Amino acid sequence: MEINERTAHWTQTLQVSGYRLTAARLSVVNVIAASQKALNPMDAYLLARQECPGLGLVTVYRTLEKLEELGLVVRVHAPDGCGAYLSAAEGHEHLIICTHCQRAEYFAGDDLHPLMDRVAAEHGYQIQDHWLQLFGICPECRENS
Amino acid sequence: MEINERTAHWTQTLQVSGYRLTAARLSVVNVIAASQKALNPMDAYLLARQECPGLGLVTVYRTLEKLEELGLVVRVHAPDGCGAYLSAAEGHEHLIICTHCQRAEYFAGDDLHPLMDRVAAEHGYQIQDHWLQLFGICPECRENS
DNA sequence: TTTATTATTGAAAAAGATTATCATTATCAG
């Protein structure tokens, strides 16, 4: 999805959900929706303050909380931290994260059903969900090294 | 691996690595090595204090840090927290975690190479590592519900 | 066994990250 399309979708969803559109909130939306990499609250705060100087860090936390609750962003877990947020996937996708620059991209088309069926049978678990993430070096970072 | 075997291995590894064997440290080792579920520092502290009453929470943090550095335990990431530790896998294995009781088991035999090759080709990433975790309901919890 | 070295310990303080309070302000339906 394109950035403008995404911010339009997010602001509309916020509004439809009964949330008001404020300058502070929109600055956070813009920053997260446009970012190629997962941002933690402090990252987002520093970037969004360029658009909304009076912004408070608390508002960043509160906005991320709402975006997550609406399924528009997801929290990204990685070896170096689990407090960063990224635009949610479109459909069933998983992340590949660059260990150099932290750029994150989604990929689709995994089929873990055979594996899950086997594990379910062997361990007796009723499987509900799965997490899959790949880590590597992105094309840009491969060139610059 | 059996519990006694595991604690023996851990204490030996600690000693060989130049760390001293103290009552405080051993109480933490015993608790983590015996646990079926991932324990966070406070969990481990409360359990280990039964064996070592004077134990300090700081020592739990420090012991977990050393065990992780030696590859004997791993930090487990889950939707409800990323600060818990579990005995490390033997070889290449991944976790299946019960969303009811948090019991965690390893499973082997996943083969993500075809997927990783495809993603590498399509996204241009050089893939270094992967995380895979399944979530579900364990056999015991399925019965009790 | 005794001794010397020094890694380890736990209390306390400090630092970081996240959440709660609350008076003020801004949004938006009417």
Next chain:
DNA sequence: CTGATAATGATAATCTTTTTCAATAATAAA
């Protein structure tokens, strides 16, 4: 425009993890 109230940001409060430091205990050497 106006009124109801959601949202804001400063501040304080929590919660988790790390740092400091003097006292202690584990280990190797004598």
